Amino acid sequence: MRPFSALARVYDRMMADVPYAAWAAFVLSVLAGEGAYPRSVLDLGTGTGASLEPFCAYGLTGMGLDASEAMLARARERLPGVPFVQGDFRTFQLERRFDLIVSVFDSLNNLTDPRDLRTTFQRIHAHLRPGGWFAADLNTPLGLEELWEDGVWEGEGYRLVHRYDTEQRLGHIEATILTPEGPVIEHHVERGYWPDEVAAWLSAAGFGRVRCLEYPDAALAGRHSLRFWVFAQRPNGSPSRM
Numbered sequence: 001m002r003p004f005s006a007l008a009r010v011y012d013r014m015m016a017d018v019p020y021a022a023w024a025a026f027v028l029s030v031l032a033g034e035g036a037y038p039r040s041v042l043d044l045g046t047g048t049g050a051s052l053e054p055f056c057a058y059g060l061t062g063m064g065l066d067a068s069e070a071m072l073a074r075a076r077e078r079l080p081g082v083p084f085v086q087g088d089f090r091t092f093q094l095e096r097r098f099d100l101i102v103s104v105f106d107s108l109n110n111l112t113d114p115r116d117l118r119t120t121f122q123r124i125h126a127h128l129r130p131g132g133w134f135a136a137d138l139n140t141p142l143g144l145e146e147l148w149e150d151g152v153w154e155g156e157g158y159r160l161v162h163r164y165d166t167e168q169r170l171g172h173i174e175a176t177i178l179t180p181e182g183p184v185i186e187h188h189v190e191r192g193y194w195p196d197e198v199a200a201w202l203s204a205a206g207f208g209r210v211r212c213l214e215y216p217d218a219a220l221a222g223r224h225s226l227r228f229w230v231f232a233q234r235p236n237g238s239p240s241r242m
């Protein structure tokens with residue numbers, strides 16, 4: 001079964017302890033330190049909308065995009081009135097621009113081919129207004145190897161088993177989800193990315209200022225980091241490539 005389809009049934013229960021509001025506060029405070037106060041936000045890989053909700057609570061006008069209709073159905077229930085569209089990171093075309101584009105809870109690690117991540121950075125650049133910012137959290141290869149200490153994450157109605165392939169830099173997750181029709185299995189794959197390579201690819205896509213920081217202390221991220229937040233600004237006056 002496609003990833004994030006049956007998982008939508010249990011996703012919010014799985015993520016009950018994730019500090020989405022604190023992450024949104026972190027993003028907005030880093031941007032305030034840059035003199036940026038965004039009023040509109042696009043959440044790429046919005047899932048059930050949990051990562052977009054706190055930005056809306058801060059008063060930003062939100063929009064969410066995701067590949068999974070099952071996840072989007074939950075998002076539309078959570079945030080009625082907010083537009084949610086089905087689309088792919090690598091190809092989306094929304095005919096509007098945003099002050100801020102976010103991608104939360106390592107959604108971009110689902111792109112396992114670096115060329116796809118670089119294409120996505122071009123799509124993001126095209127959808128930011130000049131001077132706008134992109135912010136995303138990603139797992140590093142070290143993080144994918146170490147974050148899942150015992151390799152299993154389970155709760156009511158779900159069991160996720162993780163295995164890391166060091167050579168390929170890929171984390172494989174086999175998710176078993178209980179449904180009324182019986183157990184369903186989904187395979188998820190994530191690739192780890194280092195801050196320096198992400199920063200280089202963002203620069204190549206036309207971004208100006210790029211910072212890679214650890215949460216919550218905003219320390220500089222590097223090859224010692226398990227996870228990091230990347231912040232990148234589309235320069236003022238940069239040419240349009242919609």
Ligand SMILES: C[S@@+](CC[C@H](N)C(=O)[O-])C[C@H]1O[C@@H](n2cnc3c(N)ncnc32)[C@H](O)[C@@H]1O
Pocket residue numbers: 003004015044045046047048049050051065066067068071087088089090103104105106107110111
């Ligand atoms: C780990 S979930 C994160 C959801 C949400 N941002 C959160 O923090 O709860 C990753 C999401 O990315 C979406 N996704 C993965 N690959 C995608 C792609 N190529 N294009 C669009 N969405 C994608 C999945 O459908 C899933 O909803």
